[in-house]
Amino acid sequence: MVRKSSKGKKKVHVDIFRDQTFETELLTCDRSPIFGRFLKAKSDIQKGTKILNEKCLIAGPKIFDKNAACIGCYSYLNSIHLKCTNCSWPLCNERCEQSKYHSELDCSFFVERKIKPPDSLKSIEYGAIAVLRTLLLKICRPKDWEKLLSLEHHNDDRKNLPLWNEDIVAEQIIREQWNLGDLFTADEIHTVCGIYEVNGFEMGAFNTIASIFPFCSLITHSCIPNSGHFENVSDETLEVVSLVNIDKNAPITMCYDWCLKGTDVRRRYLLKSKYFYCSCARCNDPFECNTNFSTILCNNPDCKNGSVVSTKCVGLANIDADWKCRKCSKIFKVTNVRAIVEKYEKIGETLGTVKDKENFLLKCKSIFHPSHFIPFAIKFSLCMAYGHDAGYTLHEMSQSDAHRKMELCQEVLKILDILSPGNILYELQAAEVLLSRNILESGRCPKTLMRKRLQNSLEKLDEAIIIFELSYPMRMLAESAKMSTRLELIHFIKALK
Ligand SMILES: [Zn+2]
Ligand SMILES: [Zn+2]
């Protein structure tokens, strides 16, 4: 599993959108009668390759959010102490007045059409800003507007859903309150709202930024994706990286969201928010590609922990099909399965300490398969907690804690390697190094073997650093990993010579 360094590889720049077609050195656009347009590999792509680097088309404060946000960077405001000197909409600092979209699109428009900010810190007007800003593309950047309109909005489906009423609120604010009915039709407003709902990427540490990336939107969804996307808020780009080797002509896929939930939860979420019923290989397999991510355990006293999974998981018509024990054939209503999952998911979210989490895992043992997504989420958080939490820092951990961390990391890694290859490697190598140190101190292991073990850890660490460097929020971690952990490890290996 050694990831090749991406050093020396050509950076992929994309700003070609000729006649609605898309082409880069690595990718091309194709059309399927079922999914519409999608991106595919032009040749074999190695894992860890940056395959797309796209600049945001348009961004703004989160749609339909009532909280006051800075008009420049969209961070929430607790008080309004600074205002744009032109249009008087709120800012968090002076620099934000010069932010690209505000200064180029809406600032002078606000002044011209006398659109004043709301007086209160809570107003749905904040949630309509991104919609207005996007509509302004029609006037200010017709080419970008055309690009935007090539995206799906699913208005015909959305018309019958409760969310349509939120669109109507945006429509009233824009057409009536702001008096822009002469410029934008109700249809155009619904279309923009729909495009955000179906294609929007929520960026920023708290998902407070609504943004559109037209090329990235062409990437097909799969719950076992072959690519991952990483945002860079500072230069408003999205970077797509291959997580596995991708064959020539294979579609590029990514997981929109909720990759680490079970199929029933994931599918219902995708259906509700993205308007499609996922039929990927993972969704159509009751055992979720051998991960048992949804498998619960049979409660029949005569049946020892038989695996209970959905009886029919292909086709939308079977979304509420019964579940069944594969050992004793006992039938479980899907509503009961959902009730158990919801109950334990809620409890899981409230757990704070390592002890609480370990106790919860003991309770889960008789209810869920060990790699069901509920105990999995707790195990995932424990991988980090051992080595970071108070009382369990790398220096405070006992040898058995370190063993436990490694055991959990390996268990989690095994699943993540199938569902979302990547970022647990760093934690795993940290536990290995600690363990090696303890074993070395005890004198139970020859130096040559220890060197080999640590060399292996170094490879894992390097692989983790490459992945961290690709991901904006993890970049800091990559720096610290390089500066301290990596150097420490190299010293350690040298000392064993
Ligand atoms: Zn700001
Ligand atoms: Zn302004």
Ligand SMILES: [Zn+2]
């Ligand atoms: Zn799926």
Ligand SMILES: [Zn+2]
């Ligand atoms: Zn059973």
